Structures are given as C-alpha cells and as structure tokens.
Amino acid sequence: MDTCVVSHLIQPVIVGSSKDIRQAVKMCCKAARENSPVLFQGEIGVGKLLMATYLHHESSRLGKPFLQVDCDFDEGIRDILSLENVETKLRFLKGGTLYFREIASLTMDEQARLHRFCLAAEAEGVRVLLGSSQNIHLLMYEKTIDAELYRYATEWEIYISPLRQRRDDIMALTAHYIREFNQRLRKSVQGLTPQAEEVFMSYRWPGNVEELRQSLMRAMILTAESFIGRRHLAESIGQGVDQFLQNPDVMPLNRMEELLLRRALSRYGTTLEGKRRAARALNISLATLYNKVKRYNVNN
Ligand SMILES: Nc1ncnc2c1ncn2[C@@H]1O[C@H](COP(=O)(O)OP(=O)(O)OP(=O)(O)O)[C@@H](O)[C@H]1O
Structure with missing residues (x-):
C-alpha cells in the first residue's frame, strides 16, 4: 500500500456552529463508538475527509494509523484492491482506519472489488470509511454503482451540506483561516472590509470550504494592508473554477x-x-x- 498517504495525526479542528455542522459532528461522535462502515457524502471540498479524521480521533482507534486512499487519483488503486496478500498489506493498519475517497469514481468492476476489499479489511480489524461527492443514491437509481457496495456503504451515512447552505459558518471559517495564514505568512491581517464581507457572504462557493481557504490564501498573499478589501478578492475569489477553465490541468x-x-x-x-x-x-x-x-x- 505504498501509494497511499498516512496522515492526520493532529487533532482535526472543525470550524462552524451551523445546525448542519453540529449535526454532522454529533453523528461522527455516535459513529465513532461503532465499527460499521460510514459513508461521508457532500459536494467537493465540504469537509468529508476532515470529518472522517475527526471520527477516527473520537474513536478508540486514536493512536492507530489513519490511511487515506484517493480512488480518483491513486494510480495504484488496482494493486490496492487486489485481494492478494491482504493480510500483509493491512498489517500496519491493524486497529486503525482506512478512508476511501471518491468511491463513485471507480468502475463498476473496481467498486465490486472495493466491496470485497473492505470486508477483508474489516476482518483484519480495520475500520472502513468511505467518501463520495456524487449522490450515490442517484447512482444506484441509475444503476451506475455496484449494488453490494451501495448496500455496504449506506449502512451509516453522514451528509455534509454545501457552504452556501450554511452561510453562518463563512465568517467563522474566514477568521480561522486568517489566523492560520497570518502565522504561516508572517502577516497581521485583521479581517475583511465590510464590502469584502458582503462578497464573501453572497458568493456561491461552488468549491465550498476548500475554495474559501484558497481564495483567502491568495488574497492574503496579495494584500499588504490590515484588512482584505474587495479589490484583493476580485483577483482571488472564484478562481478555483475560472482558473481551471483558463489553464486546464489534470x-x-x-x-x-x-x-x-x-x-x-x-x-x-x-x-x-x-x-x-x-x-x-x-x-x-x-x-x-x-x-x-x-x-x-x-x-x-
Ligand atoms: N468545518 C471545517 N472547519 C475547518 N476546516 C474545514 C472545514 N471543512 C473543511 N475544511 C477544510 O477545507 C479543506 C477541504 O476539506 P476536505 O478535504 O475534508 O473536503 P472533502 O469534502 O473531503 O474534499 P473532496 O471532495 O476533494 O474529497 C481542508 O483543508 C479542510 O481542512
């Protein structure tokens, strides 16, 4: 399993006090006491991985490894899912947690293999968590997801709503990231101007928290002032989408x-x-x- 990343030894900080986030956190705490698989659903960048690491930290598995496998990026996904030497592959993960990101990006055949692999992982004492930015109920309806994986994954679901549906969290996240980037960039930005705040509050955030984080990072690199203004945002907000369309990458x-x-x-x-x-x-x-x-x- 050398193509995966072992990470998240630091206690994850979940920012936000909206009803949706509180509900998701509550569900994570409940699920942390069980061993069954959990599916994290929600748009790209809403915080599925963050919640998965939070669940791991809340469980008795804290101190054991947490491993993330990107089903859409990991070139070694076929090797990982092969059932050869499962015991050896999973030995170092015993008692830990395995998170499969973007399960719906696998082919049907790979999904069936993922299901078998998850059962084998559980038999080795590994907790399985899964993530999808696609609505897997709809995929089931369209018959584009393996039925057994679907039944397995939907035993316990935690949905994280898009940022635009919990606007209460936008300013808390903004303050959090300004503090973080002040330290990292050795700056002393104090906040947004009221006009910039208005932009932040009314923008749709299609890339969710990840887009907000990146927009703030760019704006903070650009500004030499104490407050981030509309002008700085004009150059950074929404670039997650537009930048790609102008300058495509894989x-x-x-x-x-x-x-x-x-x-x-x-x-x-x-x-x-x-x-x-x-x-x-x-x-x-x-x-x-x-x-x-x-x-x-x-x-x-
Ligand atoms: N509530 C939150 N509080 C603090 N940071 C957050 C929160 N939600 C998301 N983030 C941050 O936003 C970024 C994206 O989150 P994460 O990677 O967990 O999203 P995701 O839904 O798993 O993304 P993807 O769809 O790409 O798999 C990360 O840097 C994460 O730490």
Whole structure:
C-alpha cells in the first residue's frame, strides 16, 4: 500500500456552529463508538475527509494509523484492491482506519472489488470509511454503482451540506483561516472590509470550504494592508473554477463535468429556457442535464 498517504495525526479542528455542522459532528461522535462502515457524502471540498479524521480521533482507534486512499487519483488503486496478500498489506493498519475517497469514481468492476476489499479489511480489524461527492443514491437509481457496495456503504451515512447552505459558518471559517495564514505568512491581517464581507457572504462557493481557504490564501498573499478589501478578492475569489477553465490541468472528469455544468448554467440561467440552451451548449439532452443538475446539486 505504498501509494497511499498516512496522515492526520493532529487533532482535526472543525470550524462552524451551523445546525448542519453540529449535526454532522454529533453523528461522527455516535459513529465513532461503532465499527460499521460510514459513508461521508457532500459536494467537493465540504469537509468529508476532515470529518472522517475527526471520527477516527473520537474513536478508540486514536493512536492507530489513519490511511487515506484517493480512488480518483491513486494510480495504484488496482494493486490496492487486489485481494492478494491482504493480510500483509493491512498489517500496519491493524486497529486503525482506512478512508476511501471518491468511491463513485471507480468502475463498476473496481467498486465490486472495493466491496470485497473492505470486508477483508474489516476482518483484519480495520475500520472502513468511505467518501463520495456524487449522490450515490442517484447512482444506484441509475444503476451506475455496484449494488453490494451501495448496500455496504449506506449502512451509516453522514451528509455534509454545501457552504452556501450554511452561510453562518463563512465568517467563522474566514477568521480561522486568517489566523492560520497570518502565522504561516508572517502577516497581521485583521479581517475583511465590510464590502469584502458582503462578497464573501453572497458568493456561491461552488468549491465550498476548500475554495474559501484558497481564495483567502491568495488574497492574503496579495494584500499588504490590515484588512482584505474587495479589490484583493476580485483577483482571488472564484478562481478555483475560472482558473481551471483558463489553464486546464489534470483533474477528475466528474469534477470537470461539474465545473462545466455550473459555468453553463450561470451563463444561460436556470430557467427552463436557460437549461435548454445550456444543454445545447454542452451537447447533451435536457433530460441528461436534469440528471446532472440533480447529481451535482447545482440548482441551489
Ligand atoms: N468545518 C471545517 N472547519 C475547518 N476546516 C474545514 C472545514 N471543512 C473543511 N475544511 C477544510 O477545507 C479543506 C477541504 O476539506 P476536505 O478535504 O475534508 O473536503 P472533502 O469534502 O473531503 O474534499 P473532496 O471532495 O476533494 O474529497 C481542508 O483543508 C479542510 O481542512
């Protein structure tokens, strides 16, 4: 398993006091007392991995390894999922936790293997956690997820809502990251100007907490002042999406699909006519567009 990353020995800090975050944290604490698999669902960058590490820290497995496997990036995924030498592969993880990120990005065949691998891992005393930014219930409906993996993964689900649906958390996260980046960049930024705050509060944050973190980092690198203003944000906010479209790099296809879908809908609008035009521009049927809108939860 040398292609994976062992990480998260530091106590994870979950910022936010919205009802949704409190509920997710409560569920993690409950799930930490069990050994069953847990599926973390939510859009990209909402904090699924963070919650998974939090669960590990809250469990009796604290002190044992936590291992993250990226199903969409890990080139060694096939080797990892092969059932050869499972015992040897998992020996160092005994009593620890294994988190599989983006399980829906695997092919159906790989998903079936993942399911068998998870059962083997559990038999070796390893707790299995899973993550997906795609709605796996919808995938089940579309028959694009292995049915046995689906049943296994949905035993216990924790959903983390998008940042735009818990705007109460935006300023708490902002203050948290300003403190962190002040230390890292040796700056003494005190906050946002009221105008910049307005931008932060009204922006949709399609890339969620990860996008907010990166936008703040860029703005803090740019500013030489005590408060981050609208001007600094203009150069940094929303770049998670736009930067990629201007300067493409390798990324998971489903993530690119979501970015293009969001861009088409923001250009043509979300009325029926807007959706028709977006579907035409993307060269897909209106029915397919509706499916994708639902899958990526793009409407709200
Ligand atoms: N509530 C939170 N408090 C503090 N930091 C957060 C919170 N939620 C997310 N983050 C931070 O945002 C970033 C993205 O979070 P994370 O990687 O857990 O998201 P994810 O949903 O697993 O992403 P992906 O969809 O790419 O798998 C990380 O730096 C994480 O620490």
